[in-house]
Amino acid sequence: MPADPAALRLALADDIASGDPTLDPSWRDAVAAVPRELFVPDAVFRHVDSGWTPVHRTEIGDDDWLTMVYSDSTWVTQVDGQDVADTEGPITGSPTSSATLPSLVARTAQVAELRPGQRVLEVGTGTGYSTALLCHVLGDKNIVSIEYDTGLATAAAAHLHAAGYHPTLAVGDGLRGCGEPADYDAIIATCSVRHIPPHWFWQLNDGGSLTTTVCGWMQVAGLIRLVLDDEGTAHGRFTADKITYMLARPHERPPSPLFFKIDGITSPTRLDPALLEWWEARFVAQLAAPSAELMGTGSGVILRDVATGSQAWTEPKGAGWIAHQHGPLRLWDQVEDALLEWQRAGAADLTEFGMTATPESQTVWIGSPRGPSWQLPV
Template sequence: MTSEATERAPAGLLRLVERVTGPLPAPWRDAFEQVPRAAFLPDVVWLQLADGLPDHTPCDRATDHDRWNDLAWSDTPAVIQVRDGREPESGEPAWPSSSLSQPSIVAAMLLVLDVADGHRVLEIGTGGGWNAGLLAHRLGGANVVTVEVDPGLAAEARGRLDALGLRPTVVAGDGAEGWAAGAPYDRIVSTCSVARVPSAWLGQAGAGGLIVTPWATAWATYGNLVLTPHQDGGARGRFAHGGAFMSMRGQRSRVRDVTTVVRAGDAPDTGTTTLSPWDVAGGDRPAEAVMGLVLPGLRTHWNDDPTEDDDFRSRLWIWDDALTSWATVDYDGRQLETFRVRQHGPRRLWDEVAAAWSWWTSAGRPAFDVFGLDIGPDGTQTVWCGEPNGLSWPVPPDGCS
């Protein structure tokens, strides 16, 4: 990219964003033009090695300026940290732990946030600081508080924001706790996904406030929750289509290696199914998001790299958060009409998945945004479909996704 193109980059990025969102209101157009995304990227960013893989490779601005610059001004997410800031050792995957989100998704979330002049906003997940910078430009730095769990990232973001004269309050701390010192807030927005809404956010939202957060379940990470807190300490909201965000660090999965779920001596029951594992976990994010809502606490993992001793081409693993039950569904590489199923434990997990899929399809496949969430004054959180008094499912109490 030439220096001339770089000078035009904010306007070019705005055009890319508006292809997705449509024309932005004037205050947000001005923010996207005046708060340069590139100013919030470190000199080393991380590029995904291949679609679908968690591994990333570093890209240094000094030695690969064109690729770095292209990433800065494209409508794609930019990973700024891997492995919570720990340099990967040989053979370790460089999984992403912080990023600047995709600009069009950033803009869409800011529109849903529905801010007005004078609003005070709490942002959870500062990351590189760009989203906080956009908010500070729109509302004034004195009206924006942003919380980042990683002290190093918080310090770097504070420096970038100060350099541009934006100066929101940057707090290094646990975003699940919010920041009570600045409450109440008119708006709370999270840039990390949650599987359960932290109670502190409800307590720090002012009258007439709004909470917007990406959502995650054990099954899938997709979309947003738009939540209105109530005076009794509860809240109600609906889900909305959207992107996928990294999970809040305190709500990450406890299990990274699926083989730890299987114990020596497990003797699974074996059968077959005509339901394709790709229907329920094959990359259709909206469908997977619905499965996550109606199958609380169930997780999946694909094994597409069998050994010579394995008798499958692809295997879908399913297990429960309590680590009491597991199931596998195998594709033999030859035909797609039937699949081998193995199930072990007190729960028959694939039977539960098949029943959920049957309900969803017979109900006309209600979309993700037909579902909503209720939070009771006692903290119980319940997902519902259609109407709050309709069919419902509990949100697991530990909030690990």
């Protein structure tokens, strides 16, 4: 018997709801109603070895394709700006767009605490699937969605219209908000940011909310809902979710030059570098060295600062490890000091981190705004 999209859709909605008992039934119902097969293009990229291989619907057949569409998976649709439809063989690079896994879209919407009647700006339309879920729950007239890439935005508009949704769609840099005047009650991003863009504050009503993943070049993120007070300061706490969306294009790391280890100044480390395999530890490291990327883990941590070219790398020595540091920043010291502070704060999990933010100054803290804190690179 051929695969039945309606049955697959219902099964996906039920799976997501049973995996997250706190999920509001409206998001489960939206997943059960929105035909994802109209949003996932007829080819997607699969991660094979260290590259991306296009998988075409015509190669695998309709049934396997529908099963794939209705798995709770992210399907990459664009790599380094190259659409899967224009790709014949494997390519390398970083994903620049995808159809996000439905459970993550639903979870993000749940965290945003959106209410009927609210006017919502979504940043990162992608395939339009998450936009459709928002339309289903809040009504088309309340949803504005903006996508950076013109081709993706055109395709998303066609997907949404085919599914019967007609939100306001725009093409541009959603980090600059969307439209003037813009009186949103909520902004929700399906791309990550290194800091909260100032325009988001200016386009939000008092009491409005911003929901996004705050990420960086060490590739760890925290999901947060910030609420704007009437003095223009946003406050919130991170959720426990260890998830991330791809970085907003203007916040992506610039291309790296070839990396060569330099011996630099050496000293024994106070901590096991393998600590950076923990999500929270890496989150702290990213706060402490916000323009650094992390290129190796385990005992062989490699940190490279994109802004200054400073580097730090570790290696085992005797019963411990040594760090080599070179350049104007002492990257390992910065990271290690922060990790020790985090450990003194009880090795806090993500829910103990919070954020206080204005357009000019954004602080992530542990416990309370008076606790250990770090500035985001605004």
